[in-house]
Amino acid sequence: MNPSTSALLTDLYELTMAQAYLEQQMNQPAVFEFFVRRLPPHRNFLVAAGLEQVLDYLSTLHFSQEELAWLDQSEQFRPPLIEYLRTLRFTGDVEAMPEGTIFFPHEPILRIIAPLPQAQLVESRVMNLLNFQSMVASKAIRSVLVAGGKPLIDFGLRRAHGAEAGLLAARASYLAGFAGTATVLAGMAYGIPLYGTMAHSFVQAHQDEGLAFEHFATIQPDNAILLIDTYNTEAAADKVVALAQRLHTKGITLKGVRLDSGDLADHARNVRQILDGGGLSRVEIFASGNLDEYRLRDLIQTQAPIDSFAVGTAMTTSSDAPSLDCAYKLQEYAGRPCRKRSEGKATWPGRKQVFRSYTESGHLDYDIITTDDDQQSGHPLLQPVMKAGRRLAASPPLADVRRRVVAQLGQLPQSLGTLETAPTYDVRISMALQSLAQAVDRVSTTKGVT
Amino acid sequence: MNPSTSALLTDLYELTMAQAYLEQQMNQPAVFEFFVRRLPPHRNFLVAAGLEQVLDYLSTLHFSQEELAWLDQSEQFRPPLIEYLRTLRFTGDVEAMPEGTIFFPHEPILRIIAPLPQAQLVESRVMNLLNFQSMVASKAIRSVLVAGGKPLIDFGLRRAHGAEAGLLAARASYLAGFAGTATVLAGMAYGIPLYGTMAHSFVQAHQDEGLAFEHFATIQPDNAILLIDTYNTEAAADKVVALAQRLHTKGITLKGVRLDSGDLADHARNVRQILDGGGLSRVEIFASGNLDEYRLRDLIQTQAPIDSFAVGTAMTTSSDAPSLDCAYKLQEYAGRPCRKRSEGKATWPGRKQVFRSYTESGHLDYDIITTDDDQQSGHPLLQPVMKAGRRLAASPPLADVRRRVVAQLGQLPQSLGTLETAPTYDVRISMALQSLAQAVDRVSTTKGVT
DSSP states (O other): OOTTTOTTOSBHHHHHHHHHHHHTTOOSEEEEEEEESSOOTTOSOEEOOOHHHHHHHHHHOOOOHHHHHHHHHHTSSOHHHHHHHHTOOOOOEEEEOOTTOEEOTTOOSEEEEEEHHHHHHTHHHHHHHHHHHHHHHHHHHHHHHHSTTOOEEEOOGGGSSSHHHHHHHHHHHHHTTOOEESBHHHHHHHOOOBOOOOOHHHHHHSSOHHHHHHHHHHHSTTSOEEEOOSSOHHHHHHHHHHHHHHHHHTTOOOOEEEEOSSOHHHHHHHHHHHHHHTTOTTSEEEEOSSOOHHHHHHHHHTTOOOOEEEEOHHHHTTTTOOSOOEEEEEEEETTEEOOOOOTTOOOOOSOEEEEEEEOTTSOEEEEEEEETTOOOSSEEOOEEEEETTEESSOOOOHHHHHHHHHHHHHHSOGGGSSSSOOOOOOEEEOHHHHHHHHHHHHHHHHHTOO | OOTTTOTTOSBHHHHHHHHHHHHTTOOSEEEEEEEESSOOTTOSOEEOOOHHHHHHHHHHOOOOHHHHHHHHHHTSSOHHHHHHHHTOOOOOEEEEOOTTOEEOTTOOSEEEEEEHHHHHHTHHHHHHHHHHHHHHHHHHHHHHHHSTTOOEEEOOGGGSSSHHHHHHHHHHHHHTTOOEESBHHHHHHHOOOBOOOOOHHHHHHSSOHHHHHHHHHHHSTTSOEEEOOSSOHHHHHHHHHHHHHHHHHTTOOOOEEEEOSSOHHHHHHHHHHHHHHTTOTTSEEEEOSSOOHHHHHHHHHTTOOOOEEEEOHHHHTTTTOOSOOEEEEEEEETTEEOOOOOTTOOOOOSOEEEEEEEOTTSOEEEEEEEETTOOOSSEEOOEEEEETTEESSOOOOHHHHHHHHHHHHHHSOGGGSSSSOOOOOOEEEOHHHHHHHHHHHHHHHHHTOO
């Protein structure tokens, strides 16, 4: 069983709804949009990610024989649904913001137009994919913002929420500007550069720390980064100096040392001094250990002599905001715009487009959310990516997505590009969209739904 | 590609370490233990979960041809490692606390004894599995503690961190006492009862809310729970009353209504009154919408007339503590106990056992962590579950695990069974273990590692 590809990775009510729609012959085109209702605390903007996996999911969606047999014997559904699912393929259209696009609350980042049962069925997994990667990219970019260009590596697999989270967090953080990951599968799956050092267990399995260093450097002569905090960090740095001379005679040059505990700034200063004093000024210092964007900022601001950083759990889990307040909502059915008016959860109706305007200096100025048929000035952010179930273009290389992110960071108003909460970015609702909402509400009221 | 079963779902350094161990012929038995360093904020105890998936992983671990080919062409490793991985199977022993066991910081919940390269290689995924499910079970049980026996349903898939997180959160919360889940795949994979209602989109896709209710009830006559908050909750409840009489003539009895927004207690009282006034006192009220254990406790304490609850994002992501401060550490190699002494991250050395003592009334009294060869009074919590790579027994049915959890909740000291932070539970370190740590430190010092 592969949860990442199973069509049964969905909520029960999606199947119940599909059955009801089919029996009511409600299979006209439905328009669903995915958006975030509000920014998580401490976020000034979000980064769209996960579209690639959504398109993979939609273009390969099918129910296996085993899944159909299980549904059948579960006795929760009637034969017409099972027959419908047997041949189900996604035949809809998708428009979306490209991955790596900076976005704001209420802006749809993805729209699905498909026969109602199809568009409904995919809800759970589409949300699951977009929520997670957008959340991680939006968290990771905060570390990128404060790292001053120093390389950041994803070390988060062990405390990511399961297998797919580990894999996709590597992807989302790389997309947002990390230099690479320790997760090997992300190297194979996405070509993301892999980084790693050594484990405490390697040191412990040797009876002598210095011997462990020597063995490791001899076996990894091209990439020897020695972990020096197992017992006493500064004492270990002294051993590194002594070892470096012996290694030099073998033609081996140490690449770096890694700190993983204690006061990283203090240790980094002490270790830098020891290394420099021993003629090892080119040996780099790599730091890890419960880092997040705030600790990273402190280390950078106090000019701790650290050359690169691993960021793990805090980034992979988006620890201060481990979900987005996101929704995937029906905005139009059979040509009729509609909206939900639940308290605190009302949506803007109809198919929408987002236009982004820039200042003369090229910075983001404001966005306008409007109806899809309304032309506004600015750059339209939603683009067609799938027609009738087929992708319109091959997926862009992740390197391109990274460049898009870097370019946008350069366009970010200075107030948004910090860890502090900034004044809200200007997102306007067009007159056309406001009028549509009023018209929809009038019709609803006439029909008696309130 | 299935991230849940890929042997490449590991950190790069695990492969680097394995290569180094092999080239140093360091393949003696190694003992690693998994434990949590400290309780997350607001937790008084933890619930062990994920062992089943760890044993699955260990007993099926292998590198595919495709993975080996990729490793080979990556040019990061030498041929002897690739050859070793080609035939690698896990041949070690595992001892563990049964799933559902309540545990505390520093207590190992799993021990792996295997040739060093094997025991090292599995680190990342073992941690990834135990961290996630134990974290979710330990969060979910907090809702169980305050729900007063009312059914709780997992609705968290859409904001779980990827596919496996959605699936395994359903499992971990069911294990901890939830009644079921909306995640269909968890029904197929683990036999967990499935629950679901209807979507806002179903209401919106109809031009008339009352008609949507009627269609849904007619199509789901045995399980009609109507979602009544799309436009105006109380107005929708009036429609439900009117509808119930028409349905009655068709022999259909409504099962319930669902609230999903606004002040749930207020709406529940209003809706209960409307339903009761309409002769629908047996129609249940089901509530969802950003619930966590605190909101749940408030609703229960104020006696809001709600019969069952869905808990989603807060539980699935363990929103207030989305990771455990857990570790998987080498405690013995080739018969020699060892430990890490990094600042704030020191471990207790050697193979350990945990003995649990109970009061005369059958409540948890204190635990003693000691060396594996030391006999203490109380019940030993770590039990053998795998020998030479083979499971010693079939996995217990989840129903048994649930019963174990319920039994332990009855044994929990009252102070621990609340949402407030309680005085720390008494976990003692035996004299034998303290002596071993001192002996290990003496040897290390002699050998010059500090």
